[in-house]
Amino acid sequence: MHEITMETIIALCKRRGFVFPGSEIYGGLQGFYDYGPLGVEMKNNLKGLWWSEMTKKHDHIVGIDGAIITNPKVWEASGHVTSFADPLIECKQCHHRFKADDVPGITSCPDCGGVMTEPRMFNTLVSTEIGVIEGETTHTYLRGEACQTIYLNYKNVLDSTHLKVPFGICQIGKAFRNEVTPGNFLFRQREFEQWDLQWFCHPSQMEQWFSYWKDERMNWYKTIFTHPEHLRFYEHEKLAHYAKKAFDIEYTASPVGKEMEGIHWRGDWDLSRHSKYSGENLTYTDPETQETFIPQIIETSGGVDRTFLFLLLDAYTEEGDRIVLKLNPKISPYKIAVFPLLRNKPELVTKAQEIYRGLRNELAVAWDDRGNIGKRYYSQDEIGTPYCVTIDFQTLEDKTVTIRNRDTMRQERISEHAILTYLKDHHVY
Numbered sequence: 001m002h003e004i005t006m007e008t009i010i011a012l013c014k015r016r017g018f019v020f021p022g023s024e025i026y027g028g029l030q031g032f033y034d035y036g037p038l039g040v041e042m043k044n045n046l047k048g049l050w051w052s053e054m055t056k057k058h059d060h061i062v063g064i065d066g067a068i069i070t071n072p073k074v075w076e077a078s079g080h081v082t083s084f085a086d087p088l089i090e091c092k093q094c095h096h097r098f099k100a101d102d103v104p105g106i107t108s109c110p111d112c113g114g115v116m117t118e119p120r121m122f123n124t125l126v127s128t129e130i131g132v133i134e135g136e137t138t139h140t141y142l143r144g145e146a147c148q149t150i151y152l153n154y155k156n157v158l159d160s161t162h163l164k165v166p167f168g169i170c171q172i173g174k175a176f177r178n179e180v181t182p183g184n185f186l187f188r189q190r191e192f193e194q195w196d197l198q199w200f201c202h203p204s205q206m207e208q209w210f211s212y213w214k215d216e217r218m219n220w221y222k223t224i225f226t227h228p229e230h231l232r233f234y235e236h237e238k239l240a241h242y243a244k245k246a247f248d249i250e251y252t253a254s255p256v257g258k259e260m261e262g263i264h265w266r267g268d269w270d271l272s273r274h275s276k277y278s279g280e281n282l283t284y285t286d287p288e289t290q291e292t293f294i295p296q297i298i299e300t301s302g303g304v305d306r307t308f309l310f311l312l313l314d315a316y317t318e319e320g321d322r323i324v325l326k327l328n329p330k331i332s333p334y335k336i337a338v339f340p341l342l343r344n345k346p347e348l349v350t351k352a353q354e355i356y357r358g359l360r361n362e363l364a365v366a367w368d369d370r371g372n373i374g375k376r377y378y379s380q381d382e383i384g385t386p387y388c389v390t391i392d393f394q395t396l397e398d399k400t401v402t403i404r405n406r407d408t409m410r411q412e413r414i415s416e417h418a419i420l421t422y423l424k425d426h427h428v429y
């Protein structure tokens with residue numbers, strides 16, 4: 001078990017351009033972060049893998065990209081507005097909230113023993129005003145969870161595609177919460193990104209699909225983590241009244257919270273509520289059996305930023321004076337780095353540039369001609385680049401290059417024309 005502190009990861013993220021504190025020159029804003037040049041590449045790789053896993057590999061799933069701002073009634077129907085009308089106290093450790101009236105005078109959390117906040121009116125939705133004329137604006141909210149736009153479009157998707165129940169709609173998008181206690185870097189932010197699947201099925205098929213999605217999601221996470229043994233399920237005991245079961249996928253080696261994704265039995269709660277509040281009929285009629293019913297929903301809702309953070313924690317390794325991010329190559333910001341052996345030999349630089357430009361058409365490539373080769377290797381190791389190629393005098397003679405593996409540090413000579421095939425064979429892209 002490797003113990004990596006959050007400070008180590010925060011420092012690496014700042015030093016190498018993965019993540020910067022938001023509005024830093026103004027002293028920052030708690031719970032907001034900006035992704036830097038390497039961070040955005042890594043995050044895009046991660047989201048690309050999720051998207052392709054969910055949409056391309058499943059016949060009955062399509063995606064949407066919903067608006068961040070919706071009609072405010074959505075949040076009344078979802079229960080977010082009304083459920084925040086009572087003064088609540090929150091555990092500073094596990095963040096469970098309780099109505100102050102239900103647990104008068106308690107100072108430590110009934111669930112985990114953590115310290116409780118003072119009673120407060122919580123509304124975790126972030127408010128905003130739409131309109132330009134003072135006094136004529138509409139008060140609404142930035143979405144508190146991405147899933148609501150999926151429910152709102154369930155009929156549109158069915159009407160515009162050939163899909164039939166069971167089917168799924170997925171989405172990657174921003175969510176905003178006025179978290180009472182933001183902190184722990186990307187773990188608890190006020191603006192963050194979620195990846196959601198909402199799976200619609202017949203009530204009689206809920207058990208079977210729930211267990212299918214629970215396994216699928218865990219298996220997928222296992223393919224992207226360096227140490228899949230650090231992933232486990234946590235089964236919820238306290239359930240929402242409509243839920244029959246709920247599991248979290250947790251990253252157990254996290255020095256802060258562990259939850260990465262929730263797999264939730266939502267039943268017909270969401271569609272029934274939206275049907276009631278909007279007055280629209282959201283039932284589905286099976287074209288074969290003519291049975292009319294409200295489809296039930298299984299949700300898999302994960303945090304992109306939390307996954308990003310846990311992947312960094314999981315990949316971070318110190319070997320003597322070498323820091324290596326042993327990231328899955330498919331997630332690494334760069335797939336390969338190209339170096340001329342010496343920067344003051346124009347023939348080497350020209351050849352290296354030619355190889356660099358050729359590779360750049362296909363994948364993300366880093367270029368480095370500073371310092372000595374050893375320093376360049378270490379610099380790439382620290383950002384997770386799985387391979388480095390060096391162009392030397394032998395390259396000019398026989399068109400071979402040295403290719404060096406990040407994790408084993410072993411070097412091989414291969415043909416300059418075989419670099420892409422080599423990377424493909426080694427599952428880099």
Ligand code: ATP
Nearest residue numbers: 186187188189192194259260261262301302303306
């Ligand atoms: P928590 O109990 O940690 O507050 P949650 O149970 O409220 O999380 P969900 O509403 O189920 O979270 O959201 C799904 C996923 O979104 C979570 O598993 C997590 O990965 C991510 N997420 C939720 N809140 C935040 C946040 N404030 N910052 C970053 N990611 C978050």
